């Protein structure tokens with residue numbers, strides 16, 4: 412089974428956006444606003460060439476985000492000063508799939524880890540897919556729209572999300588899950604914290620379990636060291652989710668793949684598994700600075 416990590420572009424963000432300075436979200440976001448230092452983060456998506464059909468996990472960023480009127484007028488000053496998008500049309504997921512011999516119009520399954528812009532802006536490439544989203548994420552998206560860091564007006568005429576219901580079937584440390592394939596090798600598990608309805612995808616293949624974590628942490632080091640990114644909605648919930656991930660890694664060899672980790676591609680290729688002997692288990696240590 413081929414698994415691809417597709418880089419859909421880079422975003423320049425504030426340092427404090429990646430490494431939040433406090434437990435409270437408002438303080439983390441304020442700290443990010445005031446920070447004057449930027450760093451680049453990648454925006455990865457994943458594609459599983461499964462025998463039952465191609466499965467896409469997150470849709471990535473689009474080049475349209477570089478256009479001045481892409482963002483809602485009221486929010487424009489924020490987006491202009493806080494982010495810089497390095498996305499070219501050839502980086503978009505649709506073009507990258509074509510290059511690998513996959514017509515995005517034939518993709519039937521897209522799984523959203525969550526609805527933030529950098530995971531959903533590329534959805535318009537998939538007019539014929541079921542877009543699997545968690546019930547809580549769907550409710551938050553409908554209620555908050557652009558205040559959920561999401562721009563559904565760019566794609567809601569083209570794709571309609573399919574809201575899933577988790578079942579009480581345990582996988583690793585996760586007590587609920589949703590089966591994606593008949594083969595029983597791809598599962599969605601709830602991983603709330605970064606957003607209220609954030610979810611992750613687990614794939615059993617090649618003698619390991621690939622964990623497609625979206626933004627459960629921005630990178631693997633942040634998981635080990637309990638670093639909370641500024642946009643995370645609920646840091647306590649995010650840390651509890653990370654504990655579940657680490658407990659799962661103690662039960663099975665887990666390859667941890669997240670959206671904004673430059674090491675994602677290498678880790679996928681080498682099947683680098685999470686260590687289960689680090690200080691994060693069983694209780695996480697405190698973030699660097701707690702308010």
Ligand SMILES: [Zn+2]
Nearest residue numbers: 527529626670
């Ligand atoms: Zn993200």
